[in-house]
Amino acid sequence: MDATITLIVNGQKRTVVTDPERPLLDVLREDLDVMGPKYGCGEGLCGACTVLMDGKRTLSCITPLGDADKKKITTIEGLADGDRLHPVQQAFLDEGAIQCGYCTPGMILSAVALLKENPRPTDEQITEWMNGNICRCNGYAKILNAVRRAASQIKEVTRS
Amino acid sequence: MIEDTLAEEMVETARPDTVKLSRRTFVQLLGSGLLITVTEGVSLGQGRRGGGGGRSIPVAARIHINKDGTISVMTGKVEEGQGPRAQLSQAAAEELRVHVDLIRLIMSDTGLVPDDGITAGSRTTPSTVPAVRQGAATARELLTDLAARQWKVDPGTLIVREGSIRNEATGKTITYADLANSANVDDAFKQSVSSDIALTPVDEWKTMGTSVARPNSRDVVTGSHKYPSDIVRPNMLYGKILRPPSYGAKLESIDLSKAKAVKGVVVVRDDQFVGCAAPSSLAANRALEAIAKTASWKTVSQVSSRQVHSHLKKNARRGGRPGSRGSVKKGFADASKVLNETYEVAYVQHTPMEPRAAIAEWEDGKLTVWTGVDGPQRVQGDLARTFQVPSERVRVIVPDMGGGFGGKHTGEAAEEAARLAKAFGRPVAVHWTRAEEFTWAYARPAAVIECKGGLDDKGSLIAWDFTSINPGGSAIDTPYRIANTAILSASSDSPLRQGSYRCLGATANNFARESFMDELAAAAGADPLAFRLAHLDNPRIRAVLEAAAKHFDWPRRRRQATADVGIGLACGTEKNSVVAACAQVRIDRRRGRIKVEHVCEAFECGPIQNPANLLSQVQGCITMGLGPALREQLQFEDGKILNASFAGYLVPRFKDVPKLDIQLMNKTDTPSAGAGETPIIAIAPAVANAVFAATGIRVRSMPMEDALRKQL
Known part of the structure; x- marks a missing residue:
């Protein structure tokens, strides 16, 4: 049975009439042309589909659309402020923490969610938090550096 | 087809590509928003593999000077994250003498x-980089000739810098783009x-050898x-x-009618x-x-993962002449100590983050x-044949x-599609889906490797018999000085x-050989480093081994027992x-876990072309290699993969990453070699040897945690 669902995707109100059981990931990608969140496993085990829902880290591949009704969804496309990248995006660039890049949107959004909850994470806390995100290029060392760098920059911004 | 892939990976001979160009050209609008002229409708290369090619292609097939000052460079290579x-x-910027930001690389579009x-096969660096450099250098010379003709001077008097050709005598300059607008570059x-x-010689490189980031x-x-x-x-x-419920199952009957009746759904059977x-x-x-509910299948019996190694051994085709030196028979007869061990490796999957995907349009x-x-060219040929x-x-x-x-x-x-x-x-x-990727994509081969080694009374290795069943012949030869080998x-x-996998067999x-070398060192009562060096002539391997050992502080740490x-x-x-x-x-005996705490790896691939990317490749290889070394294995029974999910097939995650200490050695007197694969081959045996040092238990099977648990 189709339902009318309203999402605020990257600040824009989007309404879809569709089966509310469809994964949020599918609706973003197939109906709303928001391709940043990726399919990696469909089981919430790899983090490639990570989005922020009302600011919280959410695995969109196991989130039924119905659960996202009237929620604010932030995807990788919505992070930058115009041409100015979010500090986490910039840190990934600065550290060269990209190989194939398919996991990158999920990695960045997970890191954004972490730094929102804990702006000064230890390495152990970063590792613990990010452990749900898989990178098969195994670029973890540089991704860890990027999250560290973003944390230190966000700290600086907060201080100034 | 897969065996073909395997065979091709093992034989790394490059074949020159040939190109036929049609006279007709058309204007193609590219994603970069640039208009370039390309040849229409003809295959630009007939060679199915090789990696280099380009020897007989026209410059136009490789390089195009755009009117806005950018330069399009065409290559059949694919970017999948390795740089x-x-x-x-x-490579193109170096030989064209332009800033790398001006290069628009057009990749992998037939x-x-x-x-x-x-x-x-790590062929981009040794084959395609030179092919692109030759194309760019030829283009530079042709452009210089055009300028010389315009100015009626000897091209030898002209200097090319930053995309401009300069006549030192007159002070006149002209850019590639101006030239492309005024002369007949086409x-x-x-x-x-x-x-x-x-x-350009290595010591004059300006762009090559630097850490240029991935352009996109x-x-x-x-x-x-x-x-x-x-893509939409x-x-x-x-x-x-529709996939069969198990390998080899044949579809006997199916009812498509209910699915066909659903609005918007189309179904086909062939x-x-x-x-x-x-x-x-x-x-x-x-x-x-x-549809699947209505299908009936005829299944066939299949080997399970528990029996796989005995199955591979039983069905080994041992024919053919082994690569050999001296006489192993005599070597073993002369030996005072002979060791005989068998190593096993499980099937593993690549599981790239993006599963196979395609969109087709007729x-x-x-x-x-x-x-x-x-x-892409190979798949183009396959599709042409299929349809x-x-x-x-x-x-x-x-x-x-x-x-x-x-x-x-x-x-x-x-x-x-x-x-x-x-x-x-x-x-x-x-x-x-991920499950399809685990189940229907080809796997890295499982292996059974039989090793026999003989030591003389001085502890020198004098006989070596190595039979590797199923993984392929990559790195099968021993680099050590041994008089008698088979x-x-x-x-x-x-x-x-x-099929293929990063560095394949x-x-x-290397897991078997380097583990067995450790066993022989122990049998000889020698330090594993000293034992290897005593048998190693190859100066490049000696150099990385000594560098890794030095930075790791091997001798001191070897003495410290915890x-x-x-x-x-x-x-x-x-x-x-x-x-x-x-x-x-560090071994957690209670949980049967192996924690890899620190890895120091030295790697040398000739002149380093991009240090940051090389570091990514080496870091990635080490961590990726830890997966099959410790935990990754496809489990299967009755033709079904039992762990076709990241829940049951455990790939490395953040928590598995050791402290990484990487020594990149820049050796400028040899050609650059590819670096996306070989850094993976040393980690598994280094871990196996460390497990032995920690526990006295020799683990001869990958993945090692399972094997260790059985022996603890």
Whole structure:
């Protein structure tokens, strides 16, 4: 049975009439042309589909659309402020923490969610938090550096 | 086809590509927004592999000077995360004497680029980089000649710098773009790329040798880059393919009527091929589930993962002459100590983050497919044969894709999407699920490796018998000085579809050889480092081994004994690069876990072309290699994969990453070798040797945690 669902995707109100059981990931990608969140496993085990829902880290591949009704969804496309990248995006660039890049949107959004909850994470806390995100290029060392760098920059911004 | 892939990976001979250019050209609007002229409708390369090619291609097939000052460079290579987009841009910029930001690299579109062979076997660096450099250098010379003709001077008096040609005597300069606007560059670029043109020596490199970032990395962090699975075409459907319930099962009957009755769903059957498509993935999935319920299958008995090693051994085809030196018979007769051990390696999957994906579109009898594969030209040929159309009516486009690691040499999803698109008369996308990827993609071969070694009374290794069953022959030879050797790569009957993987058989062969070297060192009462060095002449391997040991502080750490903590080392060579790794592990006996705490790896691949990318490759290889070393294995029974999910198939995650200490050695007096594979081959044996040092238990089977638990 189709339902009318309203999402605020990257600040824009989007309404879809569709089966509310469809994964949020599918609706973003197939109906709303928001391709940043990726399919990696469909089981919430790899983090490639990570989005922020009302600011919280959410695995969109196991989130039924119905659960996202009237929620604010932030995807990788919505992070930058115009041409100015979010500090986490910039840190990934600065550290060269990209190989194939398919996991990158999920990695960045997970890191954004972490730094929102804990702006000064230890390495152990970063590792613990990010452990749900898989990178098969195994670029973890540089991704860890990027999250560290973003944390230190966000700290600086907060201080100034 | 897979065996073909395997065989091709093992024989790394490059074959020159040939190109036929049609006289007719058309103007193609490219994604970069630039207009360039390209040849229409003809295959730019006939060679199916090799990696270099380019020797007989016209400069126009490789280089185009755009009117806005940018330069388009065409290559058949694929970007899947290992860095060719930056590296080949650097190669072109270096020889054209322009800033790398001016290069627009057009990759892996059979309608636009020459065939540079499949992206595999670490061939981009030794073959395609030189091919691109030759194309760029030839273009530079042709442009200089054009300027000289305009100015009526000797081209030898002109200097090229930053994309400008300068007459020192008159002070006149002209840019490539101005020249392209004023002179007949198109005519000049019909000339063939010169294969003997002088290339910039390493000590004069300005762009090569620097850490140029992947040119489209900003698109990656903003989410605007479109991967193969992100491509959407108007009026497109999502397709699903009916898979057998087990390997080898044959479809006997099926009822498609209920699925066909669902609005928006289309279904097709062609003998064993059954597929459906719908306007959403969920609708297509539901249709597929409905169809699958009506199917009846004839299954056949299959070997299980528990029996796989005895099966491979029993079916080994040991024929053929082993590579040998001296007489092993005499060597073992002379030996005072003989060791005999067998090593095993499980099947593993590549599991790139982006599963196989393709979208196919037929228009006026022409097929266009966007897909994630390593060999666009090969897949173009395969599709042409399958659909019986001339290959110039098939265009395969590979957008920078989400990982491969040797796992995407074949175009299954491309063919499936093309079949559905043809049947339904609309563009169809086929995106494999993770479970499909685990089950139906080819796996890295399992292996059984039998080792026999003989030591003389002074503890020198004098006889070596090494039979490697099923993984392939990469790195099978021993780099050690041994008077009598017999080395054999035997094929067998693989119960799973198997094919390439990062460094292919070298990982298994190096695991066995370097573990066995450690066993021999222990039998000889020697330090593993000293034992290796005593038998090692190759100066490059010696250099990395000594560097890794020094930075790891091997001698001191070897003396420090802590309960359940151990160190191990290993080295090796493959694809003309050399590697050595030292590892420290900590054993959790209660949980049967091996924690790799620290890895120090030294790697040398000739002159380093991009240090930051090289570091990424080495870090990635080490961590990726820990997966099959410790935990990754495909478990299967009755033709079904039992762990076709990240829940049961454990790939490395953040928590598994050891402290990484990497020594990149820049050796400038030898040609650059590829670096995306060989850094993976030393980690597994280094860990096995460290486990032995920590526990006294020799683990001879990968993945090691399972094997260790059985022995604890």
